[in-house]
Amino acid sequence: MSAPVRGRSTRVRSANRRPKSAEHRARRRVILRRRLVALLSVISVLALAYCVFFTPLLGVRQVDVRGNVALTEDEVRAVAAIDSGSPLVRLDLQEIHDRVAGIPRVAAVEVERQLPGTVRLLITERAPVGSVKLPDGFHLIDSTGKDYAILPAAAPGVPELVLTLPSSSDPATRAVVGVVNGLPEKLRPEVVSVAATTSADVKLTLTGDRVVKWGSSDDTARKGAVLLVLLTREGKTYDVSSPDLATVS
Numbered sequence: 001m002s003a004p005v006r007g008r009s010t011r012v013r014s015a016n017r018r019p020k021s022a023e024h025r026a027r028r029r030v031i032l033r034r035r036l037v038a039l040l041s042v043i044s045v046l047a048l049a050y051c052v053f054f055t056p057l058l059g060v061r062q063v064d065v066r067g068n069v070a071l072t073e074d075e076v077r078a079v080a081a082i083d084s085g086s087p088l089v090r091l092d093l094q095e096i097h098d099r100v101a102g103i104p105r106v107a108a109v110e111v112e113r114q115l116p117g118t119v120r121l122l123i124t125e126r127a128p129v130g131s132v133k134l135p136d137g138f139h140l141i142d143s144t145g146k147d148y149a150i151l152p153a154a155a156p157g158v159p160e161l162v163l164t165l166p167s168s169s170d171p172a173t174r175a176v177v178g179v180v181n182g183l184p185e186k187l188r189p190e191v192v193s194v195a196a197t198t199s200a201d202v203k204l205t206l207t208g209d210r211v212v213k214w215g216s217s218d219d220t221a222r223k224g225a226v227l228l229v230l231l232t233r234e235g236k237t238y239d240v241s242s243p244d245l246a247t248v249s
Contacts, residue, residue, distance in 0.1 A: 059085040061117035068123045070149075071105055076121060079103055088113055096121075104148040129180045130161035130194065141166055143181055145173045162195030171199035178217030179204075184224040190231075215241030 063082050065073040080100050082091065093111045100109045100121060110122040126142040126149075133139075137150040141161055145168035154160060159180065166173050176196045183191065196202045204212035212227060223240040230238050235248035 059087055059117060060091070060119055061085075062119070064114075064118055064120045066120065066122050067125070069125050071103065071123065071125065076100060076103070076123060080119075080121060082119055088115065088117060088119070091119065104146075107142070128155045128158050129177055130158045131155040132161045132163050132166045134166075139166055141173070141177065143177060144168055145170070145177045159191045160193040162193055164197065172196040175199040175202050175217045179214055179220055182217070182220030182224065184228060187224060187228060209236065211237050213237065213239040213241050219243055 060082055061084065063077050063080060065076045068076060079102070080096050082096060091113065093113070096119070097109055097111045100106060100111070100123070105125050106123060107126045108124040110120075112120040112122070114120055126140075126146065128140040129143050130141050131138040131151065131154050132141060132147070133154070137152055138154050139147045140149040140151065140155055141147055145166070147166045147168075161173075161176055161180075163170070163173055163176060168174070173196075175198075176194050179202050180191075180194055190206045191204055192207060193205045194202065195205070200216045202214040202217065204214055206212060210231075214223060222243045226243045226246050227238060227240050230240070230246055230248050233248050237249045239247045239249075
């Protein structure tokens with residue numbers, strides 16, 4: 001009677017081992033699969049990062065220049081010095097900005113990355129408020145007093161500025177520019193030239209050989225309003241240097 005009992009016990013133990021062994025192997029396969037997936041994920045990320053940062057996969061294919069007027073696109077691209085194929089994400093946008101901003105005609109520039117392979121340069125060029133005639137040509141002066149370009153002829157649509165040494169650091173230049181910037185729109189077409197030797201002796205020449213003694217650039221808005229009223233009277237010389245005591249002669 002005892003032998004059959006031992007046989008059943010052996011069979012039961014053998015049957016119990018097989019499921020446990022199968023379950024263990026299944027768990028190992030799951031773990032191995034997870035490790036493989038994690039490893040492949042890491043490899044994929046590293047491969048993608050390498051391609052993005054160190055290969056032309058997402059490299060520069062185009063430099064798009066917008067907003068330029070007098071400058072040509074090729075002139076801007078040459079100064080920007082962006083190599084074709086350079087990884088887009090590794091570009092130093094500040095360095096590119098500084099190079100392009102160094103062009104005298106450029107007042108402002110924005111540099112943008114655009115995937116998959118474009119760098120966009122948004123240019124704002126300086127606009128002249130007048131031009132100064134010097135021995136080498138007509139120097140364009142912008143609203144900050146900067147001398148930024150030379151032309152063989154006077155700039156159209158803006159007055160001639162009569163200055164000795166035009167510069168944003170020159171008091172006479174700053175005074176003249178301040179006056180021109182603040183002139184009423186209605187008065188601008190009549191202004192032929194604006195002159196100054198110091199910051200306090202600005203003088204305007206209008207059409208019809210009329211002269212306006214302006215003085216300093218202080219109270220420009222007030223002086224402009226007073227001058228518009230004075231111009232309704234006949235005269236050759238208008239003095240608004242003291243707007244409360246303006247005269248016509």
